[in-house]
Amino acid sequence: MNDVSNAPLKAELLAVALEAADRAAALLRDGRPADLGVAATKTSSIDVVTEMDIASEKLITGFLADRRPYDGVLGEEGASSDGTSGVRWVIDPLDGTVNYLYGLPSWAVSIAAEIDGEAAVGVVAAPMRGETYRAVLGEGAFAGDRRLRVRPAPAPDQALIGTGFGYLTARRAAQAEVLRSLLPEVRDIRRGGSAAIDLCDVACGRLDGYYERGLNPWDYAAGALIAREAGAVTGGRPGDPVSTELTVAAPQGLFEPLQARLEELGAWHD
Numbered sequence: 042m043n044d045v046s047n048a049p050l051k052a053e054l055l056a057v058a059l060e061a062a063d064r065a066a067a068l069l070r071d072g073r074p075a076d077l078g079v080a081a082t083k084t085s086s087i088d089v090v091t092e093m094d095i096a097s098e099k100l101i102t103g104f105l106a107d108r109r110p111y112d113g114v115l116g117e118e119g120a121s122s123d124g125t126s127g128v129r130w131v132i133d134p135l136d137g138t139v140n141y142l143y144g145l146p147s148w149a150v151s152i153a154a155e156i157d158g159e160a161a162v163g164v165v166a167a168p169m170r171g172e173t174y175r176a177v178l179g180e181g182a183f184a185g186d187r188r189l190r191v192r193p194a195p196a197p198d199q200a201l202i203g204t205g206f207g208y209l210t211a212r213r214a215a216q217a218e219v220l221r222s223l224l225p226e227v228r229d230i231r232r233g234g235s236a237a238i239d240l241c242d243v244a245c246g247r248l249d250g251y252y253e254r255g256l257n258p259w260d261y262a263a264g265a266l267i268a269r270e271a272g273a274v275t276g277g278r279p280g281d282p283v284s285t286e287l288t289v290a291a292p293q294g295l296f297e298p299l300q301a302r303l304e305e306l307g308a309w310h311d
Contacts, residue, residue: 047156051177054109054128054154054162059175061104062166065097065134065150069141070168072096077142085208091142094118097134097150105130112154117259129155131262136165137235146170151237153262163263163270165237174241174267182244182270189271192246194294195228200249202299203231203239207255212311216254219308226302236288240264243290244271250291250299254308261288276300278309 073093081090098118105114113124116132130152135141137148146169154162159178166173174189176182182189202223206216224230231248233239236256242248244267251268265275265283274296277287287309289300303309 047161050128050156051161051180054156055164055175055177057105057108058130058152058154058162058164059173061101062150062152062164062173064104065101066166066168066173068100069093069097069135069148069150073141079142083208085210090118091135091138093141094135094138098132101132101134101150101152115258117257127157129158131155131160131258133237133259133263136237136260137233140234145234147233147235147238149235149237149241151259151263153266155262160262160266163266165241165263165267167235167238167241170238174244174264176244176263176267176270178266178270180270182267184241184245189241189244189267190246191243191268191272191292192249194292194296195249197227197295197298197302200227200291200295200299201229201231202227203233203242203248203251205232205234205236205239205253205256209311212255215307215311219303219306222306223302236260237264240268240290243273244268250289250295252287252289252299252303252308254287254311255285256283256288257285265290279304 080092098116102120111126113129114122133151136151141148149165149167152164161178163176174184239251268290273290275290277284
């Protein structure tokens with residue numbers, strides 16, 4: 042994946058991802074209706090989809106079909122197609138939908154490109170922050186011209202940790218129990234409402250670490266790559282990669298005790 046022969050392909054994928062994310066972010070920022078409401082629900086009555094989620098995914102998939110017609114696609118709002126090129130796009134057209142619905146600024150467009158199943162390019166556009174984060178495998182992570190680096194690992198009791206919660210009642214209750222035990226052991230907890238932004242905040246050093254159960258590939262594909270390229274360690278349960286079961290990101294030295302404590306607390310089950 043990191044050999045020189047892949048460099049032109051990764052450069053092309055990055056350019057496509059940046060343009061697609063920029064177009065979708067502009068649509069979401071400038072086209073939000075004043076009377077925006079819920080178009081549908083998914084796992085529960087509070088797991089919402091708006092017309093703008095759907096419009097953003099349609100814009101992105103149409104753009105990709107024009108620029109990269111032989112690639113596969115996996116999108117949160119249902120876009121799914123097999124490709125023949127060895128490249129698959131993993132898309133969250135609006136990460137932080139509830140924030141967007143309420144007019145809160147922490148939402149983003151997340152686009153990753155995988156080559157032969159491995160994340161090679163990640164872009165997260167957060168227009169209300171005026172920032173777009175990007176990473177290419179083996180080439181570092183950036184926001185504009187600024188190279189991103191995680192904070193040096195603090196002691197766990199000095200760590201600012203981000204997390205998020207699911208939408209099913211039983212899962213939320215289990216997550217609250219984990220939080221109840223973990224909160225007294227760390228500096229503080231933040232819940233931003235966008236997994237993609239939380240992972241980028243680890244990359245930027247705005248959070249020391251992050252964990253969440255129940256994420257899907259479109260939630261973490263781009264952000265986890267950006268965090269890793271900024272120096273974070275990412276994983277799931279001990280010995281496992283990032284997955285829907287559990288996602289953890291932190292610098293080496295904090296990742297290990299955080300992951301171990303989450304395992305003790307059963308953060309990986311409902």
